[in-house]
Amino acid sequence: MQELSIVKIGGNVIENPFLLNGFLKSLAKMPGRKLLVHGGGKLASETAGKMGIPVKMHQGRRITCEETLKVVTMVYAGYVNKNITAALQAEGCNAIGMSGADMNIITAEKRRVTTIDYGFAGDITRVNVTQLNLLLEAQVTPVFCAVTHDGNGQLLNTNADTIAAAMAGALSSEWRTRLYYCFEKKGVLKEVSDENSVIPEITPTYFETLKASGIIADGMLPKLHNAFDALKNGVDEVMIGSHEMIENTTVNHTKIFL
Amino acid sequence: MQELSIVKIGGNVIENPFLLNGFLKSLAKMPGRKLLVHGGGKLASETAGKMGIPVKMHQGRRITCEETLKVVTMVYAGYVNKNITAALQAEGCNAIGMSGADMNIITAEKRRVTTIDYGFAGDITRVNVTQLNLLLEAQVTPVFCAVTHDGNGQLLNTNADTIAAAMAGALSSEWRTRLYYCFEKKGVLKEVSDENSVIPEITPTYFETLKASGIIADGMLPKLHNAFDALKNGVDEVMIGSHEMIENTTVNHTKIFL
Numbered sequence: 001m002q003e004l005s006i007v008k009i010g011g012n013v014i015e016n017p018f019l020l021n022g023f024l025k026s027l028a029k030m031p032g033r034k035l036l037v038h039g040g041g042k043l044a045s046e047t048a049g050k051m052g053i054p055v056k057m058h059q060g061r062r063i064t065c066e067e068t069l070k071v072v073t074m075v076y077a078g079y080v081n082k083n084i085t086a087a088l089q090a091e092g093c094n095a096i097g098m099s100g101a102d103m104n105i106i107t108a109e110k111r112r113v114t115t116i117d118y119g120f121a122g123d124i125t126r127v128n129v130t131q132l133n134l135l136l137e138a139q140v141t142p143v144f145c146a147v148t149h150d151g152n153g154q155l156l157n158t159n160a161d162t163i164a165a166a167m168a169g170a171l172s173s174e175w176r177t178r179l180y181y182c183f184e185k186k187g188v189l190k191e192v193s194d195e196n197s198v199i200p201e202i203t204p205t206y207f208e209t210l211k212a213s214g215i216i217a218d219g220m221l222p223k224l225h226n227a228f229d230a231l232k233n234g235v236d237e238v239m240i241g242s243h244e245m246i247e248n249t250t251v252n253h254t255k256i257f258l
Numbered sequence: 259m260q261e262l263s264i265v266k267i268g269g270n271v272i273e274n275p276f277l278l279n280g281f282l283k284s285l286a287k288m289p290g291r292k293l294l295v296h297g298g299g300k301l302a303s304e305t306a307g308k309m310g311i312p313v314k315m316h317q318g319r320r321i322t323c324e325e326t327l328k329v330v331t332m333v334y335a336g337y338v339n340k341n342i343t344a345a346l347q348a349e350g351c352n353a354i355g356m357s358g359a360d361m362n363i364i365t366a367e368k369r370r371v372t373t374i375d376y377g378f379a380g381d382i383t384r385v386n387v388t389q390l391n392l393l394l395e396a397q398v399t400p401v402f403c404a405v406t407h408d409g410n411g412q413l414l415n416t417n418a419d420t421i422a423a424a425m426a427g428a429l430s431s432e433w434r435t436r437l438y439y440c441f442e443k444k445g446v447l448k449e450v451s452d453e454n455s456v457i458p459e460i461t462p463t464y465f466e467t468l469k470a471s472g473i474i475a476d477g478m479l480p481k482l483h484n485a486f487d488a489l490k491n492g493v494d495e496v497m498i499g500s501h502e503m504i505e506n507t508t509v510n511h512t513k514i515f516l
Contacts, residue, residue: 050308051309070337074305074332074336076336077335078334078335078337081335082331082405085360089359089409090410090411095360096360097356098355099340099343101340101344102343138392153344153347153348154344155341
C-alpha cells in the first residue's frame with residue numbers, strides 16, 4: 001500500500017498569515033500523496049457580523065440558518081479555499097480546492113432536530129473513494145473545506161475535524177493513511193499555559209483520566225473522539241500538533257493510540 | 259475527435275431561480291463531454307453593498323480593489339459555484355466546481371495600469387489542457403467561476419465570457435468544440451424589445467453593419483469579439499441564445515461565423 005497523508009488545519013492557523021504561510025510551505029514540501037481539510041470558523045463569524053447576520057452557537061457548534069449557510073459557503077468554499085489553493089500552486093503543489101459536492105465526494109444528511117435544531121448542519125454518510133483516487137493517483141492534492149451536500153442539491157455545513165477523520169477512515173482501505181490534526185499548539189498540553197507540556201501519547205484509558213481531571217475539555221474533546229474513530233476505522237497513525245510535525249516528525253507532538 | 263460542449267451562463271440566468279433550474283436541467287441532459295463557465299456579477303455587487311464595499315465600474319468592467327476581490331471570490335467561487343455544483347450532482351451530472359487556480363488550469367496576469375487601474379483583474383495567459391483532459395476523460399463536468407490566478411498566489415477577477423472563449427480555443431486542439439453563450443434572451447436581437455427578432459447568423463462583415471447601426475452595443479460587443487476570437491482559435495461552432503438551444507438545436511438562436 002502507498003502512503004497517504006490527510007492533514008487538517010484549524011481556523012487559528014488560517015487567520016494568522018504568518019502561521020498559514022509556514023504551514024502551506026511545510027505541506028507543499030511533504031513527500032508523497034496528500035489531502036488537506038481546512039476550517040475557517042472565525043472568518044465566517046466575522047463576515048456574518050459585517051453582513052448583519054447573528055452568529056448562533058450551541059456547545060461550540062454553529063447553528064446554521066439559511067443566511068449562515070450562505071456565509072459559510074462564501075467564506076469556506078470561496079475565500080479561504082481558493083486562497084489556500086492559489087498559495088499551494090505558488091509553492092509547486094498541484095492543489096484543487098473542493099467541497100463535498102464536487103465530484104460527489106462527501107455526501108451527508110441534514111442533522112435531525114432533537115432538542116436543538118442545528119439547521120443546515122450535515123452528518124457524513126458516504127465518502128466517494130473512487131472519485132478521490134482519480135485525483136490522488138494523478139498526483140493532485142485535494143483541499144477540502146467544511147461544506148458537504150445531501151445529493152439532492154442542498155449544501156450542508158460539516159465539522160472539518162470530522163471530515164478529515166471520515167476521509168482518512170474511508171481511504172485507509174486502499175492507502176496506508178496518516179492523519180495529522182494541525183493547530184496553533186505543539187500538541188495536547190498538560191498545562192494550557194505551558195507550550196512545553198506536550199503529552200506525547202494518548203490511549204483511550206489515558207484519555208479518560210485526562211478528561212476526568214479536566215486537562216482535556218471543550219473543543220479538544222470532539223477532536224480526540226474523531227481521532228479514536230479514525231483509528232477504529234483503519235487509519236494507521238493519528239497525530240495532533242503544530243505544522244512543524246508534518247515536515248519533521250521528531251518535533252514534539254501528541255500521538256493517539258487505540 | 260470527440261465532441262466537447264463549452265457552455266457559458268450569465269448573471270441574469272444565475273439570479274433567477276426559475277431560469278437557473280431550467281438551465282441546469284438542460285445542461286445535465288446534454289449528451290457527451292461538457293464544461294460550464296458562469297458569471298455572477300450582480301450577486302457580487304449586492305453582497306459588496308451589504309458589506310459596505312463600494313462597487314466601482316468602468317465601461318461595464320468591474321474595478322477590483324482588494325476588498326472587492328474578496329467579495330468576488332466569496333460569491334463566484336463559493337456561493338454561486340458550489341450551489342450550481344450541488345444542483346448538477348442532484349441532476350446526475352458529475353460536476354466539479356473550480357477556479358483557475360484549481361489544478362493550475364487558468365493562469366492570468368494582472369491587467370497593466372494604463373489610464374485606468376482595474377486592480378485585481380486578470381488577462382488569461384495560459385489554459386492547462388492536460389489537467390482539464392484528466393477531468394473530461396473521467397467524464398467529470400468542470401464548472402468554472404470567473405476567478406483565475408497568477409501562479410504566484412494571487413487570485414484575479416477575470417471576465418467569464420473571455421474564460422469560456424479561451425478554454426474553448428485551447429481545447430479545440432484535442433476536441434471538436436462547440437461554444438454556447440447562454441443568457442436570458444433567445445439570441446442577438448434586431449429589436450431589443452422583440453424576442454422574436456433573433457438574428458440567425460452573424461459574420462464579421464454583418465457584425466460591422468450591426469455595430470454601425472447601433473443594434474449591437476454595450477455588453478454585446480465584447481461577447482461578439484470573444485465569439486470571433488474563439489472561432490479564429492479553432493473552435494468549431496459558436497452560438498448565442500437561451501438555455502433551450504443546448505437541449506434542442508432547432509430552437510431559435512444566433513450562430514456566429516467567420
